Amino acid sequence: MKSEAIVSNTTQIEARSVGKTFGKFHALRDVSLQISEGEFLSLLGPSGSGKTTFLTLLGGYEPVTRGRLMLEGQDMTSWSANQRGFGMVFQGYALFPHLTVAENIAFPLKVQKRSKAQVTDRVAQMVEMVGLSGHEHKKPKALSGGQQQRVALARALAYEPKVLLLDEPFSALDKNLRGQMQEELRRLHRDLGTTFVFVTHDQEEALALSSRIAIFNHGELQQIGTPDEVYERPANRFTAEFLGDINILSLDAEAGGIAGTPLELPASATAYEHVAIRPEHMRLAAAGDGNQLPARVRDRVYLGSKSRLLLETRAGEELMLYFDNGPGLPPPDRGAELNVVWDTRDSFAI
Amino acid sequence: MRPVLFLICPVLLFLGASYLLPFLGIVQLSFTDPDPGLAQYGRVLTEDLPTGVIWRTLRLCVIVTAVSVSCAYVITLLWVRGSPLVRSITELCIMIPFWISVLSRAFGWLSMLSNRGLLNTWLQDLGLIDSAIQMTRNEFAVVVGMSHYLIPFAVFPLATAMRNVDERVLTAADGMGASRLRIFWQVFLPMTASGIMGATLLVFVFSIGFYVTPALLGGGQSVLVAELIYLWLFQIPQWGMAAAMSVVLMLGVGGILFILMRRYGEMAK
Ligand SMILES: Nc1ncnc2c1ncn2[C@@H]1O[C@H](COP(=O)(O)OP(=O)(O)O)[C@@H](O)[C@H]1O
């Protein structure tokens, strides 16, 4: 379900060791990344990880403290937001409350001194594009959250920017509307071919929408890659735990596995202290080919089509996995002793 | 009876006894003294002296309101959006007047503006003027004195409105390339319109009832409604006329308030 827009290999934006401090506080440290033309890049991370800060640096709304920002090979570090000419959808939308929908969208066009006819045409086109026909003369307060969101999108896209920056555009919407807006955003991205840089703290949203995801924590870039790369091959423990569920076991170097149980480990494991396996890669079995680990069922949560099992290894570590409530065996009861099995290829060392 | 109503009963009684009853007395007086009927109202609304005073009051109060709210807007802008130093200086300038009585301030302006006051002396010493400019005992002095008194009151509704302006909206406008001038006139000013409305309302209503400042700084040359009522009460007693004028003033202020409040309500929507 990735956005199907064509992502060229041309680097459009490049951040070189970008840092930002507020007083003594390091909001961003040494962030380097490249954004390709037409890409849908998500900036993902917990609240306070520096996503908004990075976006405002990209847009030119705040000066960088350290590092350089390049746009198509030119140094844009000292350019103002207007000189960069990116579109921006602010968190909370930042619509002009005293202007109507049409006037909001027209504002940037009027600033650019376009002719009246051009402005009228373009506004009508944008209203149509975001599906707000019939609401042109309403003020933002008279609109629902989703409609305000569309106005913000239309306003940011009105002057056909090469890059659109979006700061948690859907965080204020309820779940159904969110899904619908995500769908529309993907359609827009596909139709326009504009580069989207999208801030979110919702991992599902990031996985579903992006061509690549940049993961932030404590102002540092943890990993950047396609959704499957970051999910299946997390670069570190933070990324592994932040995206989806994961089981993490401590390694015992001398035993060649986990304390008490020798295991077959991924090749890279020697230098690391933990091995991680996604719950969907683990099965319950009497005996199997891959790695086996005896464990006891501590708790079972019925979730309808499946059950979530909480297990404890002999070393006292917790494991979590899903059991399909399909035909066949019923899920094991609390206290049952069994083997957890996984394929070495599905595990990774961190 | 609901407990809440029961609890506010004493307040209602107190307000009734201290405001409503005397006011009803005034209404009665206006229809009966000296002759029963509408004669007093007829005189208030047709005779040259009272109508002249009413128009002058209205004109002056409109000017004072415009001057006060404009000055207050600039001051509030400095207070809310200035650098920390500018902020603390402005804050001091806003608070100090509150500690000085209206009487002292009127006398202060007298000593500033009178023919041998500070301003005229300086201007003469600098050789900018030959003889003193008449700056007291006229409407100019009244406007200066009243505005000076009323500006701080206009600051608070304006400050509330300015603090409520979402910074990101201004950032957004800036990012679209709007000049500072455009951002001010087309974004910031309209976004603070409710504050301007509130300040206008407050200052206008206050200004109508002014007595001390116009009496002192106007020097009897520009008599306003409140002064005329005082005159009719204590110097050339015509209580019926004073009462009729009070009722007219009351209704006038009420009417203007009503209209402005409705506009204000629409704006807040
Ligand atoms: N203008 C600012 N002044 C001081 N600290 C700030 C400012 N903007 C952001 N920060 C701090 O920088 C950190 C990162 O903020 P932000 O980029 O908004 O995080 P995110 O968008 O990922 O939630 C936070 O700890 C925040 O408090």
Ligand SMILES: [Mg+2]
């Ligand atoms: Mg944020």
